[in-house]
Amino acid sequence: MDKAIEVKNLIKDYGNFRAIKGISFQAGKGEIFGLIGPNGAGKTTALRVISTLLQVTLGSIKIFGYDVTREADKVRECISYLPEEAGAYKNLSGKDYLEFMAGFYSKNSEEKKNIVEKGVKIASLDKRIKDKVSTYSKGMTRRLLLARALMINPRLAILDEPTSGLDVINSQQIRRLIKSFAKNGTTVLLSSHNMLEVEFLCDRISLIDKGLILETGSPKELKDKYQVQNIEEVFMEAVK
Amino acid sequence: MNNFYNLVKKEMKELITWQMILSLVFMVVMFGIMGRFIGGMEEEQKKPVEAAVLNLDKTSISDNFIKNMAQQGNVQMNTIDESTTERALEEAKQREEKILLVVPGGFGKNIEEKRAAELETYSIVKGLSLAGIRGGSLLEIINTMNRQMALNFIQEIAPDKEAKDVMNPIKTREFVVVGDKTVPGNPVMLWSVVISQSIMIPVILMMAIMYSGMMVITSMGMEKENKTLETLLTLPVKRTSIVVGKMVGAAIVALIMTGVYMIGFGYYISSITSGVGEAATATVKELGLVMSSASYLLLGTSFFLAILTALSLSMLLGLFAQDTKSAQTMNLPIVLLVMFPFFVLMFKDVENLPLALKVILYLIPFSHPTIAAKTLIFHNYLPVIGGVAYMALFAVAAIYICARIFNTDKILTARFSFRRVKKRV
Numbered sequence: 001m002d003k004a005i006e007v008k009n010l011i012k013d014y015g016n017f018r019a020i021k022g023i024s025f026q027a028g029k030g031e032i033f034g035l036i037g038p039n040g041a042g043k044t045t046a047l048r049v050i051s052t053l054l055q056v057t058l059g060s061i062k063i064f065g066y067d068v069t070r071e072a073d074k075v076r077e078c079i080s081y082l083p084e085e086a087g088a089y090k091n092l093s094g095k096d097y098l099e100f101m102a103g104f105y106s107k108n109s110e111e112k113k114n115i116v117e118k119g120v121k122i123a124s125l126d127k128r129i130k131d132k133v134s135t136y137s138k139g140m141t142r143r144l145l146l147a148r149a150l151m152i153n154p155r156l157a158i159l160d161e162p163t164s165g166l167d168v169i170n171s172q173q174i175r176r177l178i179k180s181f182a183k184n185g186t187t188v189l190l191s192s193h194n195m196l197e198v199e200f201l202c203d204r205i206s207l208i209d210k211g212l213i214l215e216t217g218s219p220k221e222l223k224d225k226y227q228v229q230n231i232e233e234v235f236m237e238a239v240k
Numbered sequence: 241m242n243n244f245y246n247l248v249k250k251e252m253k254e255l256i257t258w259q260m261i262l263s264l265v266f267m268v269v270m271f272g273i274m275g276r277f278i279g280g281m282e283e284e285q286k287k288p289v290e291a292a293v294l295n296l297d298k299t300s301i302s303d304n305f306i307k308n309m310a311q312q313g314n315v316q317m318n319t320i321d322e323s324t325t326e327r328a329l330e331e332a333k334q335r336e337e338k339i340l341l342v343v344p345g346g347f348g349k350n351i352e353e354k355r356a357a358e359l360e361t362y363s364i365v366k367g368l369s370l371a372g373i374r375g376g377s378l379l380e381i382i383n384t385m386n387r388q389m390a391l392n393f394i395q396e397i398a399p400d401k402e403a404k405d406v407m408n409p410i411k412t413r414e415f416v417v418v419g420d421k422t423v424p425g426n427p428v429m430l431w432s433v434v435i436s437q438s439i440m441i442p443v444i445l446m447m448a449i450m451y452s453g454m455m456v457i458t459s460m461g462m463e464k465e466n467k468t469l470e471t472l473l474t475l476p477v478k479r480t481s482i483v484v485g486k487m488v489g490a491a492i493v494a495l496i497m498t499g500v501y502m503i504g505f506g507y508y509i510s511s512i513t514s515g516v517g518e519a520a521t522a523t524v525k526e527l528g529l530v531m532s533s534a535s536y537l538l539l540g541t542s543f544f545l546a547i548l549t550a551l552s553l554s555m556l557l558g559l560f561a562q563d564t565k566s567a568q569t570m571n572l573p574i575v576l577l578v579m580f581p582f583f584v585l586m587f588k589d590v591e592n593l594p595l596a597l598k599v600i601l602y603l604i605p606f607s608h609p610t611i612a613a614k615t616l617i618f619h620n621y622l623p624v625i626g627g628v629a630y631m632a633l634f635a636v637a638a639i640y641i642c643a644r645i646f647n648t649d650k651i652l653t654a655r656f657s658f659r660r661v662k663k664r665v
Contacts, residue, residue, distance in 0.1 A: 103246035
């Protein structure tokens with residue numbers, strides 16, 4: 001497997017509190033890998049460390065062979081991170097926001113225009129794309145942010161609860177979109193506490209609880225191992 | 241460079257809002273209105289004083305006195321023909337006169353016999369505004385008349401003497417000495433010209449620093465409130481570029497705001513200081529108390545570095561802001577650091593301060609441009625160069641610390657809670 005993500009014995013402390021207690025996992029290129037667990041399990045912290053937002057306390061993380069501590073700038077060129085509670089600049093219009101973000105990934109105006117066009121298509125906000133972000137609903141903002149994360153065709157998309165705050169129809173569209181990006185070679189690392197979503201989306205998953213990984217494998221492998229019907233039941237068995 | 245430009249452009253788009261533009265326009269309009277109002281009041285003061293006159297003396301001396309007074313210029317006499325002061329006052333009130341001058345009986349006789357003759361002035365006050373009280377102008381005319389009559393008496397009594405010399409036996413000639421130059425002039429008049437030169441610079445600086453500090457702290461507060469900071473920090477752009485981009489964007493917006501503000505303020509100041517005479521300005525020039533182009537360059541550098549220091553300090557404070565509301569509170573220490581030297585140096589020269597206060601002022605970076613504005617007039621470059629070097633070091637250190645913090649977890653985890661501070665206390 002060509003490794004896109006390689007996490008080895010990762011520990012993350014916030015002062016005296018150890019949020020992640022030594023986790024290891026790998027994800028291959030074009031794979032959709034999920035970190036699954038309840039609130040406070042350490043999913044977001046893990047994603048933030050992998051995204052170079054937080055520093056590694058102990059252990060190592062490599063993204064496409066680049067070390068997140070020593071080669072953070074190189075890692076940032078490969079990734080696109082969508083935080084769970086992200087927002088957009090409220091005084092900008094949706095299009096202005098996409099243009100601002102595209103500016104960091106394009107070498108010329110033609111390339112920038114193409115990226116923005118793609119973003120506008122993914123966001124599918126129609127005429128509202130020209131309105132200020134402050135006038136958007138939560139779902140519209142989330143679609144804009146997801147468009148921002150995916151429009152640049154990142155090598156690795158790190159998505160923290162990608163369908164958070166979206167209704168069923170929008171969630172389905174987003175899931176299909178993520179799948180199509182993975183088919184075209186983008187590696188996706190996502191976190192979710194929606195077990196059904198994970199089962200639909202992910203090639204492989206790690207079950208995480210209290211800063212530790214309990215199990216790693218494909219949804220099918222894990223269901224077979226625990227002889228249960230769905231991932232929710234796998235999780236319940238694993239935490240016993 | 242492209243990334244940097246992108247960041248600066250975004251900062252400016254975020255900070256320049258309709259609310260901000262409207263408040264700025266409102267402020268400038270207010271200054272304009274205040275300037276016009278004060279200018280109008282001065283015009284009002286220049287108009288001739290209208291006074292009602294009741295002559296109870298009715299002698300040729302009092303008639304001539306009133307006629308001469310009217311010829312003094314800035315006064316218009318409206319005669320009232322009544323028999324008593326009380327009736328004349330009633331008449332004056334009805335005519336909406338503001339001043340009544342009463343020449344009592346015996347005035348002419350006293351003058352003739354070279355005794356002090358009394359005059360009565362009644363100021364009819366309807367409001368306490370400056371424009372409403374005009375009695376002072378009439379007294380000035382009476383004083384002039386007094387002086388003229390005294391000179392006439394002296395000439396009558398001692399025709400062989402120069403009346404003016406008898407009246408003022410001591411004459412003064414005033415000189416101001418600066419360095420090796422001695423020029424005739426009055427130090428108070430000089431001070432009024434120099435202060436009008438050096439007061440504008442600290443005021444502009446104070447506004448620029450307060451605006452830029454507020455802009456950069458607000459920008460950080462907005463990033464945290466809108467939850468955009470995390471995304472920004474994962475973009476393929478150097479953290480130093482993010483820090484400097486924010487500072488430059490905020491500085492441009494702040495300078496635009498300061499410029500617009502100063503147009504209004506300049507108009508307002510010019511309408512209240514238009515009285516500074518040309519003679520005083522010429523004296524200042526003759527004494528060499530005018531800044532050279534090198535001085536302007538140094539002052540500009542000092543000014544720029546003070547803004548840069550304010551921006552970097554504000555950025556440091558902004559890291560602890562949770563939202564725009566808390567960001568505005570965070571700006572308070574910067575405002576105090578700007579206001580303190582401004583007010584101290586407005587009334588005192590740094591050299592005349594006690595040692596402890598002098599050290600405190602030199603340690604506050606924002607004192608230096610104000611000190612520079614004063615010392616450069618006297619072509620004293622050394623303290624200014626020292627100040628520039630100090631501010632440059634201060635700003636570089638603050639930007640370095642900011643960039644370091646941007647590279648650590650603290651950028652996301654730093655919190656400042658007044659509640660926590662209170663608990664510790």
